[in-house]
Amino acid sequence: MSQTAQAPIEAPERTQHLRRYLMCRPEHFTVSYSINPWMEPANPTDTALAVRQWQKLYDTYIELGHTIELIDPQPGLPDMVYTANGGFLIDGVAYPPKFRYEERQGEESWFTQWFRDHGYEVRGPESMNEGEGDFLLAGDVVLAGRGFRSSDDSHRELARIFDREVISLTLVDPRFYHLDTALSVLDPVVAPGETPTIAYLPGAFDDDSRRILEERFPHAIRVSDADGSVFGLNSASDGKHVFISPRATGFEQQLRERGYTPVLIDLSELLLGGGGIKCCTLELRGAER
Template sequence: MNMALLVSDAMHFRVDYEINPYMRTEVQPGQAAAVVEHLSIVVAHRAAGRRIEYLPSSPECPDMVFTANAALVRGDRAVLGAPPPERKAEMPYFQDWLINHDFDVVEAPYAFSGQGDALACGDLLLAGYGQRTDRRMHAVLERELGYEVVPLRTVSPQWYDLDLAVAVIEPGRTLAYCPEAFDEPSRRRLSGLGMDLIEVDVEEASRFALNLISDGITVTMTKGAPKLAAALRAHALVVVELDTTELAKGGGGVRCTALTLDNPLPSRS
């Protein structure tokens, strides 16, 4: 899990529009600093033994650094994202990359924030809705990728993508989540999974603490969430904390910058 990742770069990262509560056009990221932040994330992935695939960003796509929204991949199949209009120009680049790397690509028939709203957890899929993804996509993801969907509704644009509110730490064993980000039925669904749940408070979650990448051994996450970092270390995980100050101005953290390419096929016979 998360040992093969598709990344882009922050060469053209800027805030041209406001499509989440963290974006303000009058507060532009420092371009050089953003590039350094992103490169530091890539270096950390490689140090953890993760394979990195690279797709250069395009000048007309200021959010292309956030590759997680491009699709959801399982095996050799990918369901392409269907993002807000401001980000639609990215999709042909990602679609071409996936096709050229032998993925069978399915276009989403409804609004879909890609992996941002769809977190693989073994044969389960934690699937967000209520903000950027149409709930009808859940049936599409079940049909096309064979997941058992766990629908989770976030209650505010603050959690515009699911990957700001919950993180898969060890599939089938450990999740981290912010209870306040979800409605009551969703909290019950998470509790009913029978996994160890690490609770993260709103303060740390709002700093993109849960927008992390875990391979079950190493967790790569943003700085500024000492309670979550300590909890993860208590689970015998290696925790690498990185500065994502500039990337956060676009509403993203570590998880947003990488599309997972190695989600395994169903384990059940």
Template sequence: MQLDGTPPPHHAPGGEPGAGGRPHLLMCAPDHFDVQYVINPWMEGNIGRPDIARARVQWEALRAALARHAEVVVCPPAPGLPDMVFTANAGLVLNRRVILSAFAHPQRQPEEVHFAEWFRAHGFEVILPPEPYRFEGCGDAVFDTHRQLLWLGYGQRSSLEAHPFIAETMQIETVSLRLVDPRYYHLDVALCALPGGDVMYHPAAFDSPSLAEIERRVAPERRIPVSAGDAQVFACNAVALGEAL
């Protein structure tokens, strides 16, 4: 998760700890990472099977790679919450405010209090989505700096009804996209808006009206359709930091 948010140019960044420099990214150490339940197709048949030592090595390599382009802030993990490592799902940050996630699955809902405490302790205003709507943070919210908007996903985890609240709270134009394949349960595994204006996306993850909306807003030369093979290894779940991807 980018603690500065990735606001369009007309927004003034207000990240952690200061604006104007390198971006600040939130990570969570994989001390308690595992597959302990099934809430998406990728977890089926994998309970208790992850190589935890290898996951730690991969996490450290990712942190080192990100640290070459950003300041990495690490929040403490909590026992019994193996998915806290996926910090993009913690909330949506812009201008020192965070709309906290309201997770769809009960297994992840206990994460909410830990992330709320962390954000408050670090000076962020914490905003809760209205009940009973679900919202899974930057997992279903992708900033597009080139088009000055926020792509929002729904249909798998997050509620479409939460989108007007997000737009009003963050004072930003939003575009709602419906996800139709449970393998692509979050928008950020199906679409990535790059800083220069290109958009990577897996067409089969979206319904026809949503795909038409992407094509209406993104010029043909800016579209990067991602194949099923690449999408299934999470090519769209990328982190763009300046010229680095």
């Protein structure tokens, strides 16, 4: 008796949504202190290489039609390249950072002024937070990380300012100290009420947070520890193209199976400071006069 082979399930066609990002050239990048497990001041860094790798990311965004704004790098602030930590912005309102570590607190005024100069209404902050490093917009809700950097009070402050549901997720692995190192929103634009696809590293979260993610995002991509440990989830997406580390080979295949187009960008030098593609990419929503 012959059996008819089942046709493979076709991945949905993905739609690109052009984005506007804020970036900062790593002209002063180095690792002179340690505020996360990736930073080893004893190991040499190559600033010129960091700039070349960053430039590749910048050029790729431009080639694919995205708009890039730049904030000027400042001497003595080597982590300013990680602009995702510089704020969280929706509908022309900017919520600037209030960094946990003194080494990064000098960045706060520069980001705040940039937002004002580009037409954003600046609100807060009163509470410790590290911007889009810990706050990710997922459809109608904000996913908010806690456990290492941003405080619970910042989650409540965020909910008041933006009048959106904020879902708190607890990070438990020091290597994944920001939410954007362990979770990526793959659909930056969805219809109201629609649930976007996300990808996440289960082991980076506590049991309660994993349950929340499973309930709220049942079709999420669960990424392996091997891909998470090379910062595969520290990625940016325009809904079609997903910009990821070339070392996250399993995640690359998972994305292809879902109909996304992986774009491989090597930021290995910037990983020495504990940052990757998403860390260097702050989404700008609204404003600009």
